Amino acid sequence: MLDFPASVTQCADVRQGPLGTCWLMAPLIAGEVTVSGFCDRLILHSTGTLAIVDVGSAPVTTNIPAHAHDRSGSRDGTVNSATLIEAAAQTVLGSRLEGHLPFKGFQFLFGSPGAAIPALPGFARAALRAAAHALDSGRPVVAATLPRRRSFTLADEHNGRQVRITPNHVYAVVGHTQSKPGSDCSGGLLMRNPVLTGRTDIDVDALHLSADQLTEATMTLFIGPKPAPSRKGASTGQQAEHQ
Numbered sequence: 001m002l003d004f005p006a007s008v009t010q011c012a013d014v015r016q017g018p019l020g021t022c023w024l025m026a027p028l029i030a031g032e033v034t035v036s037g038f039c040d041r042l043i044l045h046s047t048g049t050l051a052i053v054d055v056g057s058a059p060v061t062t063n064i065p066a067h068a069h070d071r072s073g074s075r076d077g078t079v080n081s082a083t084l085i086e087a088a089a090q091t092v093l094g095s096r097l098e099g100h101l102p103f104k105g106f107q108f109l110f111g112s113p114g115a116a117i118p119a120l121p122g123f124a125r126a127a128l129r130a131a132a133h134a135l136d137s138g139r140p141v142v143a144a145t146l147p148r149r150r151s152f153t154l155a156d157e158h159n160g161r162q163v164r165i166t167p168n169h170v171y172a173v174v175g176h177t178q179s180k181p182g183s184d185c186s187g188g189l190l191m192r193n194p195v196l197t198g199r200t201d202i203d204v205d206a207l208h209l210s211a212d213q214l215t216e217a218t219m220t221l222f223i224g225p226k227p228a229p230s231r232k233g234a235s236t237g238q239q240a241e242h243q
Contacts, residue, residue, distance in 0.1 A: 016194035020098025027105035029172035030140030053088035114224035119214035141173035
């Protein structure tokens with residue numbers, strides 16, 4: 001029997017699979033941060049084999065995968081809304097899903113590509129402030145690293161632990177911290193790698209980076225549009241009228 005939860009209530013339960021869809025899963029997590037239940041409301045209707053997914057400007061009908069072992073899904077590897085949204089992307093874009101920029105993820109999920117702000121030397125604090133303002137105004141934010149030959153580590157701004165930064169990868173920005181009074185620090189961004197670790201607490205699972213570390217990590221911040229009102233209720237009403 002298909003294990004399909006009624007909703008995805010925590011962005012912590014969205015896990016990227018092996019298909020190279022960080023460009024899609026990170027914006028999806030960011031959408032869940034801005035609107036609780038965002039993932040679930042994209043699923044307009046589902047049966048045992050098919051789902052109607054509300055993405056971009058038009059709903060997409062896609063097959064429901066039997067499992068999420070080789071796909072994105074929940075933390076424990078079961079099928080959830082993220083699985084169906086990734087399947088819808090495969091229906092629209094074809095089998096090769098890797099290699100897209102976050103612009104594509106925002107366009108697919110929200111109908112608009114959003115804007116990019118590189119955290120360049122001298123501009124990183126302004127980029128951080130723009131991202132914090134976007135989060136406070138209900139807009140999703142992600143951060144992408146440039147391609148490098150190998151991964152590298154940075155010290156987490158919050159607790160100093162060394163965290164591996166993956167090149168050519170997209171992280172969801174799940175929050176921000178304020179600057180301390182009397183400090184030159186401009187605060188920081190809390191990010192979550194869509195390829196989850198074994199931790200379950202979203203705050204523990206987040207990476208805290210300062211403006212200078214954003215530059216060191218060669219990150220570009222992508223700010224998406226505000227999520228549009230859900231069409232799920234209207235779709236359900238239309239289905240009832242046809243029955």
